[in-house]
Amino acid sequence: MTLRSVIIGTGSFLPKRRVSNAELAERVDTTDEWIVERTGIRFRHIAGDDETTSTLATAAARSAIESAGIEATSIDLIVLATATPDQTFPASATRVQTALGINDCVAFDVAAVCSGFLYAVQVADSMIRAGAHKRALVIGAETFSRILDWEDRATCVLFGDGAGAIVLEGQESAEQGGRGILATRLHADGRYNDLLYVDGGPSSTGTVGKLRMKGREVFRHAVVNLAAVMSESLAAAGLSSDEVDWVVPHQANARILDATARKLGLAPGKVVVTVDQHANTSAASVPLALDTAVRDGRIKQGDLIVLEAMGGGFTWGAAVVRF
Template structure:
C-alpha cells in the first residue's frame, strides 16, 4: 500500500506536547446567517459545531510559536537539546523563509535546522516520521515538530462546501529518547497523485492536474475525498499496527485526523473500538489540517486521558491524496 516500516534504533517518543487555538470562535450560526446552510445541516454531515479563526494578519508561524510556548508551560526544559525544527503546514507564512525557521527564531532555537513539510492534513504524521528518522540516524538528539494552519485564509468564505469545514490552530511536540518499550513502533506513509484533482490548493503552482480550475482557493470534491478517507484511514492504521507486531484489538486510543465525524465513527467500527476511545475535538475546531492531530493529542494529555503504557494509533489523510499512520506506546513522562 505504501512505505511502511517498524522503527529502529533507540526508543524515540513524545517528550512534551502543546497547542494553541485563536480565541475567535466562529459558530455554525455565522454561516447559517450568510450562506444557504444551517446548524443542523452542518452538524449532521460533518459533526462540526464551531471552529476558530485567526485574527487579521495572524500567521501560521505566530500560531505555531504560541503552541510551543504552551508546551513550555508544562515542560520548561523541553527545548534543551533540540537541534531540528520541522513544521507541517499547508498555509505557510511564505515559501521562504520556512515557517519552521520563523517559529525557531521566535522560541529561541536560532541555529537549529529548520524546514517545512507540505502534505496537507497528513503533514504532522510525515513530520513525526522525519523527526524520528533524524534522531535514529544520529543527526539530532531532540526534534521539535509543529503542525500549524491558518486554513480560514485558504478557503472561499462564500463557499458553503468548504468554508464551514476548516478552522485555524496549531500543535507542537518534542521528540526525543524515551525508556525502552515506549515510543514510536511503526510509521506508514503514502500518496497517490491520481486523486490530486479531488483536493488541491493552487498556491504558486503553474501546472495543475488536467481538468482542475485555476482558482485561488482550496477546492475539494467532498464525495470522493470521503470515500478515499474511510478506506485509507482504516487500511493505513491496520498496516501500522501490523508493522508494530500487534493487532487493532490492542489499540487503547485512536487519535485520528479531525475531518468528519462519520469517518472517525467508521474507523472505530472497523477496529471494534468504543467511540469514547477515539480522541475527537472536531466539533469545536473543525478541520485544522496539519494541526488537527497535535491539537487532539494535547487536549487528551491535558485531560489526563492517556495513561503510561497506553497503545495509541495516530492516523490521517489529506491532499496528495496522501495518508499516514503511526503506532505509539505512550510514555507517561510526556503528560
C-alpha cells in the same frame, strides 16, 4: 537497547476568535443543523489579522516545551507541517525558531496537507534514530481560513485554524514495547489530485488560490485508506487493534471517524474526537486532539495510541506510539 523517539511534551494553540455554525449561517447559505448532521462540526477558530501560521505554531511550541519541562535552546530540530506557510520562502519553521530564541538548529517545513503532521513525525523520528538529532520539535499549524472560498458552503464550513506540537526526545529502551514511536507508515497517490486541492500556486497561477474539494469521493477514499494504514502500522509494530488504548485521528468529519472505527472494530469511546469544537485544522488536527486528550487526562503515560490522517494529494499515514 533500542533508540526510540519518545513524546515528552505536547502543546496546542487556537486563535481567540471562535465562530459558531449560527454565525456562519449569517454569511453563507447554511444552517447549524445542516453542518452538524453532515460533519459533526459546531465551532471553529479563525485567525485574526495579527495571527499567522508561524505565530500559532510558536504558541503551540511554547506550550509543548513547557509541558516537557525543557529549555527551548536544547532543541536541535524543528519540523513544521503546514499547507499555509507565512511566506513562499523561507520556511515558517525558521520563524518559529527565531521566536523561540534558538539561534542554530535544523528547521524546515513539510507539506503533505492534512497528513503533514504524520509525515513530519516520521521525518523527525528517522533523524533521531539515525543519531543526527537528540530532541525535536514537531508542529502542525494552519491558517486554512486564508485559502477558503467563503462563497462555497460545501467547504468553508469544514475548516478552522490552529496549531499543535510535540517534543520528541531520543531515549534508549530495553523493552520491545517500551515508550516511543513503535511504527509509522506513510502513503501518497497523486492520481487523486483533483478531488482535494488548491487552485493556485507560485509556479502555476502566481496566486495563493482557493481550496476545492469533492467531498463524497474524499469520504469514500478516507474510510478505506485510514483503516488500511492503521492496520498496516499496527502489524508493523507487532500489535493488534485490541491492544490500542486510544486512536487520535485527523479531525475532518465525525462520520469518517465513526466509519473508520467500525471498520477496525474499535469502540467509539477509544476515539479522541475534537472536530465538533475545532473543525478540520488540517496538519494541526492530530497534535491538537492529542494535546487535548493528554491535558484532560484521557491519555496517560504507557498508553498505546495510534495517530492517523489523510489529506489532499492524496496522502495518508499512521503512527503507533507508546505514550
